[in-house]
Amino acid sequence: MTATSLGPSPARRDVLARRIRLLVTATITYNVIEAVVAITAGTLASSTALIGFGLDSAIEVSSAAAVAWQFSAREHAVREAREKTVLRIIAVSFFALAAYVTVDAVRALTGAGAGEAERSLPGIVLAALSLAVMPFLSAAQRHAGRELGSASAVADSKQTLLCTYLSAVLLVGLVLNATQGWSWADPIAALVIAAIALKEGRDAWQGKGCCAPSVPAAPVIGADADGVCGCRPGCDCCN
DSSP states (O other), X not given: OOOOOOOOOHHHHHHHHHHHHHHHHHHHHHHHHHHHHHHHHHHHHTOHHHHHHHHHHHHXXXXXXXXXXXXXXXXXHHHHHTHHHHHHHHHHHHHHHHHHHHHHHHHHHTTOSSOOOOOOHHHHHHHHHHHHHHHHHHHHHHHHHHHHTOXXXXXXXXXXXXXXXXXXXXXXXHHHHHHHOOTTHHHHHHHHHHHHHHHHHHHHHTTTTSOOOOOOSSOOTTBOXXXXXXXXXXXXXXX
16 A cells, blocks of 8 residues: 655744755855856956856846745745745746847857957856855755745755856866867857756746645545645656
8 A cells, every 4th residue: 555645744844944044045145246256257258158157146146035035934825825926036037047148149159249258267266166065055955845845945946056057067168268268168158058047947937846736626645734736747846
C-alpha cells in the first residue's frame, strides 16, 4: 500500500518561511553589490555581457524583493494568494533582461554599438566570486521552497541559479577577451545569457518552478493534511 505523504506542519511552515526570508535578504544584499560593480565595470569596459550580468543582478533584487513581500505575510493562506503575482513579476523581469541583452549584443556584433569590449579585471574577479557564492544560496532556497511547496521561492532560487550559469558564461567571455583579444566573445556570451533568461522567464510564467496546488473533490494519494495535491506533471519541487 502506498503511504500518504503529509505536507509540512504549520510550525515547520513557519520555520521554512523564516529561512526563505533570511536567504532572500542575503540574496538581495549580495546582488545589490554585484549589480553596482558589474554595471560600473561593464560601462567602463563597454562590455555588453558584463552590463547584462549587472542588470540580471538588479532583476534578481526585484525578484527576491517580490518573494520577500510574499513571505512577509505570516499567514500561509495569504502567502499562497500572492504566489501568482510574484511569479508574473519574476517572469516579466526575465523577459525584459533577455530583450535588452539581445538587442545590445546584436548591436555589438554588427558594429552598431559603442565599440569593442575592453578587458575588465574587476569583471573577471566578480564573475569568479559569484560562481562560488551563488550555488549555495540557490540550493538552500530551492530546498526550503520545495519542502514548503512554494512555486515563487523555487522560481526565485532559479533566478539565483541562473546567476551561477551566467557567471560561468561571463567568466569565459571575459577571460577569452582578456587573454586572446576576442572581443566578439563578449556579445556571444551576452546572447547565451539572454537565451537562458528567456527560458527561465517562460518557465516562471507557466508556473513550472514548483507545484500549483489545488483542492481535489476527494482525498488523493500524495495529498497533504488539507487534501491539497502536492504534485502534478511538470513540477520539479516534489523530487
